[in-house]
Amino acid sequence: MSSLGFAAADASTMLRRNLKHVVRYPSIPLFVAGIPIVFLLLFVFVLGGTLGSGMGGTRDDYIAYIVPGILMLALTGSAQGTAISVATDMTEGIVARFRTMAISRGAVLTGHVLGSLIQTMAAVLLVAAVAVLIGFRPMGSPAGWLGAFGILTLIALAMTWLTVAMGMNAKSVETASNQPTFLMLMPFLGSGFVPTDSMSDGLRWFADVQPFTPFIESVRGMLMGTPVAGWTMVATLVWCAVISLGGYFCALWLYNRKSVRG
Numbered sequence: 001m002s003s004l005g006f007a008a009a010d011a012s013t014m015l016r017r018n019l020k021h022v023v024r025y026p027s028i029p030l031f032v033a034g035i036p037i038v039f040l041l042l043f044v045f046v047l048g049g050t051l052g053s054g055m056g057g058t059r060d061d062y063i064a065y066i067v068p069g070i071l072m073l074a075l076t077g078s079a080q081g082t083a084i085s086v087a088t089d090m091t092e093g094i095v096a097r098f099r100t101m102a103i104s105r106g107a108v109l110t111g112h113v114l115g116s117l118i119q120t121m122a123a124v125l126l127v128a129a130v131a132v133l134i135g136f137r138p139m140g141s142p143a144g145w146l147g148a149f150g151i152l153t154l155i156a157l158a159m160t161w162l163t164v165a166m167g168m169n170a171k172s173v174e175t176a177s178n179q180p181t182f183l184m185l186m187p188f189l190g191s192g193f194v195p196t197d198s199m200s201d202g203l204r205w206f207a208d209v210q211p212f213t214p215f216i217e218s219v220r221g222m223l224m225g226t227p228v229a230g231w232t233m234v235a236t237l238v239w240c241a242v243i244s245l246g247g248y249f250c251a252l253w254l255y256n257r258k259s260v261r262g
Contacts, residue, residue: 032081033123036073037130040066043193044134055195060135067131068219069192071152072212074127076183078120079159086112086167087176109251113160120156121149140225148222154240155215159183161247168254186212211239 043051044063052062128136138145163180170176189206190196190213196204207213214235221228 032074032077032119033126035077036070036123036127039073040070040127040131041134043070051194060137063131063134063136064138064224065220066193067128067136068216068223069187069190070131071124071127071219072155072187072192072216073184074123075120075152075156075159076180076186078116078123078156079163079183080177080180081119082112082116082160083163083167083170083176083180084173085116086164087170087173090168090170091173109164109255112164113157116160116164117153117156120160121153124152124156138223138225140221140223144222144225148219151215151218151222151236154237154244158240158243158247161244161251163247165247165250165254168251186210187216190216192216211235211243214239 043066044059048059048062052059052065055062055065057065140148163183166179167176170179187193189203190210191207192212196207196213199207214232217232218228218236220226221232
């Protein structure tokens with residue numbers, strides 16, 4: 001077997017390990033899907049009537065508006081779980097043991113990323129299913145739905161690599177659980193729950209330039225069959241590439257540095 005084949009086999013082993021952890025300790029996956037669902041029900045049934053009428057529509061119109069923002073909460077919540085999982089491995093010594101074995105270094109990180117990506121997309125599908133049950137009706141074409149799923153996957157991959165780097169850099173599990181918290185605020189500070197033109201000037205500027213606004217607008221347009229501005233899609237793809245590559249190289253550098261120290 002070639003070196004690439006051995007690396008792929010090692011990554012597959014690490015992936016199975018991470019998936020078994022999900023089954024054995026289901027509290028984090030339940031939290032990842034549960035929190036966005038709670039926010040969905042809160043905003044739809046408690047605030048939806050008022051916010052919907054304030055935007056010139058109804059509660060049903062508001063459901064269609066906020067679902068992309070709720071899906072972003074599922075992505076960021078899962079990313080927080082990734083940071084915790086990586087930090088746990090780093091602080092409990094299992095990674096130090098892996099370094100003494102004939103295991104591809106990249107396989108450890110790849111296993112975390114693939115396992116988290118599968119968990120994240122399962123949470124996204126569950127949240128979307130709940131949204132449909134309470135009245136969300138995506139008006140886009142099947143191709144648009146697939147496009148939205150593809151964009152969500154790219155965003156999930158970017159968030160995963162970013163929080164793998166955070167978990168590698170954290171001094172403790174508690175630190176790792178706190179570092180990605182700002183990501184969960186970003187959909188609220190973008191166009192996830194209200195249009196950015198309703199915000200104050202300074203906050204509107206921030207909302208328009210931060211990555212989650214193009215993320216949300218791209219997914220919203222594809223799900224609802226509405227036009228997506230060309231710059232919005234370009235910004236989405238560029239942000240995904242920058243965050244993914246930045247997180248990947250940072251995580252790899254941290255892993256190699258700690259391997260040398262170890």
